[in-house]
Amino acid sequence: MRFGVVVFPGSNCDEDAYHAAKDLFGQDAEYLWHKDTDLKGADVLILPGGFAHGDYLRTGAMARFAPIMGPVRTFADRGGPVLGICNGFQILLESGLLPGAMLRNRGLKYRCEHVCLRVEQTDTPFTAAAVQGQVLRIPIGHGEGNYFAPPDMLQQIETSRQVVLRYTNPAGQLDEDWNPNGSVHAIAGLCNAARNVVGMMPHPERACETLLGGTDGRLIFDSVINSFRGSLALHP
């Protein structure tokens, strides 16, 4: 499987994502420069964390207009798997590829710590290897991860089961003390209606090696790699 890792000026988790895909999971990986329009044959796209375009105006607001985002949108519209991590999630929101918006963290602090996440949905390419209700321990690092959607949009998201990950306590129970940023409905990860585009604030690429304090992030990579193998078996 070939991973395409989009690189914006200010991306800083691009090498981590590339490293995870290539060195830890033995997959092909290519960097995709924001000014390019060629996805280099990628089977899955990662929009990595960082501070694309310096977070000018709003997080992800400038990256939305990058030349690469045209082909990214086309790829997503055709059902290709797209994962936005942290700043990548913010870019997907600003692009309209996912619903809602990000606000400053409740408490205004940049939060950099491990959090507990409950897997809510397993019918996305990035959570297919998980069990519903499974609790993952994956780190976050962000100042604007306070997910917001107006009530009608929120209801639509919940009704169509688009919440993929929620912040919970270690027992997997909703608990505002374990919601690090104030996200509405403790939303940590979200998919689109077609379920192929997923955004998440936590960093799975930072949780793939015991050296880094945990390996729960492997599940996200395993999911998409297994999904791809499955689709190849169905459509060789």
Add this chain to the structure above:
Amino acid sequence: MRARVFVTLKPSVFDPQGRTIVEALHSLGYTGVADVRQGKYFELDLATADAALARALAAEVADKVLANPVIESYRIEVD
């Protein structure tokens, strides 16, 4: 023409920065400040002398880029 665009979080959206500022003001004794909403301010130099055209252009730019309609609203002044 020049357009001034004021972008703020919608009233229904919690503004943690505004809240922190108003709490700081209260701690300084400015209890008469009931609330603070923080926002962004843009000055646009527009290559037109037509006020209606300037306002329409500023609104288009605000809709597409300057404000995020999910969380923010804006107000425009033209002169």
